[in-house]
Amino acid sequence: MGAHFHSAHFTHVGKVRAKNEDAVLSLGPENIWVIADGMGGYEYGEIASRMVIEAIQHQIFSGSLEERVAMIKDALYRVNHHLSQEKTLSQSAVIGSTVCLLIAFQGHIACLWAGDSRCYLYRRNRLYQVSRDHSQRLNGRSVLTRAIGMGSKLNIEHCILAVQNDDTFLLTTDGLHNALTAKTIQASMSSDSPIKGSEKLKTKALQTEASDNLSAIMIKVTP
Structure with missing residues (x-):
C-alpha cells in the first residue's frame, strides 16, 4: 500500500504549570512521531523528555520495521540507564519521562510506549486506544x-498494525x-485534516482547567 502520512502537532504549558516538561x-x-512527558520537577522533567526525543532524533534507521523497533528500544534503554544512574547520583525521587511513539514502514505502523502517554486510532468512525496505560489507581490518584x-529494568511495549x-x-x-472526553477526542480526530483536528483538540483542552502540560501529534493516512 502506498500510504502517505500528514501530521500536525502542538505542545502548550497549560494554565497552571510554570514550565512545559512535554x-x-x-x-x-x-x-516517525514521538511524544514524551517528563517527570522530576525543577529542570529534571524537561531534561528527561528532551533526552527521549534526542535519542530517537539522532538514530539512523535501516532494515525491516521489526529491526527499526529494536533500534528504538535499544536507544530508549540507553536513556533509561543514564536517567536511572542520574537519579541515584542526585538522590532525586524521580527523573524520568513517559514515551509514546509511532514509526511507519511499508504499509505497517508500530506503536511503542512506556507510561501513560497514549496512542489512539480513529478508523471507520470508531475510536480505539492502541496503547495501554502503565499506571494504577492509588488513593484516588493515577500513579505511573x-x-x-523509573528503574534499572524497563520493558517497552509495542504492537504493529x-x-x-x-x-x-x-x-x-x-x-x-x-x-478531554473520548467523545471530544473522537470528534477532533474525525476532522478532514490533522491541522484542523489538532487545533480543535488544543482549543477544547484550553477551555478546561488545563492543570497539566498539553501535547499532541495527529497523523492522517491517505492513499
Missing part, C-alpha cells in the same frame, strides 16, 4: 508503574487526554 518530535520524511528512568487508508492516529500526553 516534548514532541515529528519526522515526516522518516515517518512504568516510565523511562497494518495501516488502512483514512486512518487517523493521535499521540497525547496525559495532560491532554485526562482533560
Whole structure:
C-alpha cells in the first residue's frame, strides 16, 4: 500500500504549570512521531523528555520495521540507564519521562510506549486506544508503574498494525487526554485534516482547567 502520512502537532504549558516538561518530535520524511512527558520537577522533567526525543532524533534507521523497533528500544534503554544512574547520583525521587511513539514502514505502523502517554486510532468512525496505560489507581490518584528512568529494568511495549487508508492516529500526553472526553477526542480526530483536528483538540483542552502540560501529534493516512 502506498500510504502517505500528514501530521500536525502542538505542545502548550497549560494554565497552571510554570514550565512545559512535554516534548514532541515529528519526522515526516522518516515517518516517525514521538511524544514524551517528563517527570522530576525543577529542570529534571524537561531534561528527561528532551533526552527521549534526542535519542530517537539522532538514530539512523535501516532494515525491516521489526529491526527499526529494536533500534528504538535499544536507544530508549540507553536513556533509561543514564536517567536511572542520574537519579541515584542526585538522590532525586524521580527523573524520568513517559514515551509514546509511532514509526511507519511499508504499509505497517508500530506503536511503542512506556507510561501513560497514549496512542489512539480513529478508523471507520470508531475510536480505539492502541496503547495501554502503565499506571494504577492509588488513593484516588493515577500513579505511573512504568516510565523511562523509573528503574534499572524497563520493558517497552509495542504492537504493529497494518495501516488502512483514512486512518487517523493521535499521540497525547496525559495532560491532554485526562482533560478531554473520548467523545471530544473522537470528534477532533474525525476532522478532514490533522491541522484542523489538532487545533480543535488544543482549543477544547484550553477551555478546561488545563492543570497539566498539553501535547499532541495527529497523523492522517491517505492513499
